[in-house]
Amino acid sequence: xxxxxxxxxxxxxxxxxxxxxxxxxxxxxxxxxxxxxxxxxxxxxxxxxxxxxxxxxxxxxxxxxxxxxxxxxxxxxxxxxxxxxxxxxxxxxxxxxxxxxxxxxxxxxxxxxxxxxxxxxxxxxxxxxxxxxxxxxxxxxxxxxxxxxxxxxxxxxxxxxxxxxxxxxxxxxxxxxxxxxxxxx
Amino acid sequence: xxxxxxxxxxxxxxxxxxxxxxxxxxxxxxxxxxxxxxxxxxxxxxxxxxxxxxxxxxxxxxxxxxxxxxxxxxxxxxxxxxxxxxxxxxxxxxxxxxxxxxxxxxxxxxxxxxxxxxxxxxxxxxxxxxxxxxxxxxxxxxxxxxxxxxxxxxxxxxxxxxxxxxxxx
Numbered sequence: 001x002x003x004x005x006x007x008x009x010x011x012x013x014x015x016x017x018x019x020x021x022x023x024x025x026x027x028x029x030x031x032x033x034x035x036x037x038x039x040x041x042x043x044x045x046x047x048x049x050x051x052x053x054x055x056x057x058x059x060x061x062x063x064x065x066x067x068x069x070x071x072x073x074x075x076x077x078x079x080x081x082x083x084x085x086x087x088x089x090x091x092x093x094x095x096x097x098x099x100x101x102x103x104x105x106x107x108x109x110x111x112x113x114x115x116x117x118x119x120x121x122x123x124x125x126x127x128x129x130x131x132x133x134x135x136x137x138x139x140x141x142x143x144x145x146x147x148x149x150x151x152x153x154x155x156x157x158x159x160x161x162x163x164x165x166x167x168x169x170x171x172x173x174x175x176x177x178x179x180x181x182x183x184x185x
Numbered sequence: 186x187x188x189x190x191x192x193x194x195x196x197x198x199x200x201x202x203x204x205x206x207x208x209x210x211x212x213x214x215x216x217x218x219x220x221x222x223x224x225x226x227x228x229x230x231x232x233x234x235x236x237x238x239x240x241x242x243x244x245x246x247x248x249x250x251x252x253x254x255x256x257x258x259x260x261x262x263x264x265x266x267x268x269x270x271x272x273x274x275x276x277x278x279x280x281x282x283x284x285x286x287x288x289x290x291x292x293x294x295x296x297x298x299x300x301x302x303x304x305x306x307x308x309x310x311x312x313x314x315x316x317x318x319x320x321x322x323x324x325x326x327x328x329x330x331x332x333x334x335x336x337x338x339x340x341x342x343x344x345x346x347x348x349x350x351x352x353x354x
Contacts, residue, residue, distance in 0.1 A: 008269045016277050019333065023326035027318055035318035037311045088218040095221055105310050107317070124310050 032161035033107060038126040042118075042135075050118040054140060059115035060185045066115075066143060070178055081182070084175035091150065091167050091176045099184050108162070111184050114141050130159035143177050150176065191254035195354075198247045202282070203353045205240040212236065213324070234293055241286025244279045251276070251354070263347045271341075274334045275354040281327040288320040 027033040042050075059066045071077055086094040096108035103110060109122030120127040120135035127135075134157055139145065149156045150173055152166035167173050212233050219226045293299045295313040297306075334352050341347045 008273045009266060012266075012270045012273045015333070016273065019277075019329045020326055023329055024322045026325040027321040031321070033318055033321060035315050037314040039311065086220045086222070088220070095217065104308070107314070124314075 030163065031107075032128075032163035034126045034161065036126055037105075037124045040123050041125070041127060042121045047118060047121050050121075050135070050138075051116070051140070054138070056116045056140060056142065059143070059181060060113070066181055070181060073182070081175045081179040084172050085179040090172060092164060093176060099180070111180060114146070114180060114184050115143065117141050128159055128161045130157050131161070143181065146177055146180070147173050188254065191250065195247065195250045195254055198243055198250060199353045202240065202243045202247055202279075205236055205243060206282075206353075209233065209236050209240055230298070234289070234299065237286060237289050240282055241289070244282035244286065247354075248276075248279050248283070251279075262345050263341060264345070267337075267341060267345065271334065271337055272354070274330055274337065275352075278327055278330045278334070278353070281323050281330060285320060285323040285327065288316045288323060291316040292320050 028035075057064050057066070061067065084090040085099075088095075093111075096106050098104060098106055098110045099112060101112045103112070105124040109125040117140065118135050119139040119141060120131040139157075149162075150167050153160060153162040153164060155166070167176070212229060216226065216229045216233060219229060290299070292313060294301075294307050295309045295316060297308040300307060331352060338349055338352070341349075
């Protein structure tokens with residue numbers, strides 16, 4: 001072995017270094033993955049400051065129009081909503097996002113209490129510059145903005161790290177938002 | 186152990202690594218399409234950990250054998266530097282499998298999936314993200330290496346009339 005490693009020319013090793021370097025970039029390029037997690041993006045106080053002048057409804061209040069407009073939660077409806085959120089042929093959201101307050105963080109931010117939150121404030125996630133700019137411009141997550149974002153993430157916020165195809169089907173997007181309104185309380 | 190036995194052992198190990206790689210690759214392609222909390226996903230993930238660990242051990246063993254038993258250039262038409270190039274790629278491939286195994290085990294450890302010492306909280310999101318990234322990067326690394334080995338094997342076939350299906354040494 002040593003003989004062959006000695007016979008190898010510099011260009012052979014150069015090829016290995018190039019391949020290794022490219023490989024280290026590919027998870028970021030293809031999946032939007034990032035090698036480090038930022039523990040806290042914004043303090044609770046800073047988040048309060050961002051939302052203090054914006055009058056948004058409480059999307060989780062049972063008296064809010066959003067909760068009242070939700071379809072009756074039959075067994076079939078529950079399955080439809082869960083599948084839209086979790087399955088590969090649905091939104092694939094659960095592959096990267098957790099949703100309950102006690103859920104472990106995965107590769108993407110936890111979506112607990114997502115409605116009414118400013119963009120780019122979740123813990124344990126390193127946001128793209130594009131999303132941080134949106135946060136500073138006052139983007140808030142509402143059912144309408146989430147709908148716009150998941151329909152085509154790269155068109156809605158160019159340069160963000162959610163490297164998935166948008167969900168063209170309006171009914172699937174609606175099911176996902178319904179699931180979030182019910183489950184991210 | 187004599188040279189003949191070492192050569193046989195090296196060859197068998199290479200084939201085991203190749204077969205394990207096919208199994209892990211199939212599992213790796215299938216797992217992301219299965220819903221995260223389903224029993225099938227759990228099964229696929231455990232299977233991934235088991236076969237991935239075996240692949241790591243076999244790759245380590247293959248590298249050790251490689252250092253003990255120097256590969257011979259059986260293809261006399263292939264110049265030494267061309268043969269060395271293939272070996273550098275194959276050596277890097279085994280190193281990638283080992284790195285993949287180490288990062289995979291660390292990832293499972295910091296995700297709380299495996300525990301060597303009972304009762305210790307090993308979950309660490311920050312470290313899990315970092316080693317998860319490395320695990321993915323080394324995965325891309327061995328895929329590009331395999332593609333380049335195939336490319337050079339085809340090139341050698343055209344340039345030197347030396348045909349070999351031997352991708353995993």
